[in-house]
Amino acid sequence: MFKNEEMEINLGPQHPSTHGVLRVKLRLDGETVTHCRPMIGYLHRGVEKICENQSFFQGQVWTDRMDYCSAVANNLGWAEANEKLLGITVPRRAQYIRTLLNEFNRIASHLIWLGTHAMDIGALTVFLYAFREREDVLDINEAFCGSRLTTTAFRIGGLREDLPPGFEKMVRKFLAKFSDCLDEYEALLTENRIWKKRTIGVAKLSAEDAIALGVTGPMLRAAGVAYDIRKAFPYAAYAEMDFEVPTRTEADTYARYEVRMAEMRQSARIIQQCMDGMPEGPVMAKLPKILRSEVNEVYHATESPKGEIGYYLVGEKGSLNPYRFHVRAPGFINLQSLPKMAEGGLIADVVAAIGSLDIVLGEIDR
């Protein structure tokens, strides 16, 4: 009377919990996922190819539009990769301001993750509180570079302008209240029994699997590997900053939540140090009129909020634009771990797994 067979369904591409246009092909045995394959490419714009046809200066606007939740971190990677290629040293004050804005961006990105991830699982209130603080970070972005989301914050060789008047006051005001705000989110989630039931032990990814798949960022640190490019290969002004790399060993969704919450506190610490120890001086290095590449190829990796974002640039010596441009997008590589996390679990936990990945499809498809 009853047939017993596997069912194949699509999760997405218009599903609200897939964070954009991700389609996941699922094969279900009852409620258990037996097979899971993410399908991507709905947002492909050919960013890499476009950048090959534009000058070094112009390429930066496309990096904003890859991972639009952490545009400043992308800008930083792009600017530093180009500086390596073109042989430019950036003034110390510019490095500090870059570090400061990058950490603000990490907070904004983690807040958007916290809000949407909690909403996917069912805690709606956190979303409203997280976006309230994110608004302040976006205001700081707007005060510095004139745009809230697509920042185009940095220039090759430094910054376009110095900090605007009143910037320090904005930052201090934010720092004064941010710790209380984090306590508020944690009061809503950390001990909540529903949150714990939905996250503890869900979507496990062991350290061996994570390393084998090339997973980086908070996903890897939640598995107990303390790999952070800010510490391992310091860039910008991170070598002078005092901060910790939070890790957990549980490797489940709850551990990733804890790691990201701890990271936000560390970011606030770095911002405090940047603001206190801000050196004086110019913000732009002396540049030649026309930017020509000095070396043949360069790979530069930085720690974006999602993981290691690497820019690979090939420029023939003396050329005006990159001959080849490639981005190692953290979201793209982290997404590979979804089958490993979801297969064998329940279909409701696929949503938790996607949420804990913290993916942005603009970056995955590029």
Added chain:
Amino acid sequence: MNKFLRTLIPTDIAKGLSVTGKHFGQVFFTANRRKVPFHIVGEYPEVPAKVQPRYRGRLTLLKDEQGEIKCVCCLACEKICPTQVITIEKGKMEGRKMPFPVRYDFEMERCIFCEFCVESCGFDSIILNHQFELAAYNREDFSLGTKGTAQNMFELSPVGKYSVAED
């Protein structure tokens, strides 16, 4: 036993509810809601929205004191634009030494508001204004130029003209 008590008495739920309750109470029992910490109030369409001084809005051509266009057609902005939205046609005007833009076309629909054009301009003849409501009903309304009354490069765009703070 301790775990059993914790399951029985929902302290975790109470803790969460106290956060939302605190915010609700602060707003509910205060006469002036603007003074409530963490509470964001905006009466946006009625009260013009304030943007930061560096805000990147729509591209605007500037005129000097005599009412002449400052642009001298060096084409720096045309070259630097990542999306090629600016088209300039050089021309001559009587009584003016510098070249004069006969046409300065700006395709706003493709503009990404990066401010590279303003940065490249050596004559301070263009700025990005503070207008952010740039919607229009027709596609032609996004093609801005030096001529025409409704859509030109000197004044604010008609939609949202009245909700931009003047500063």
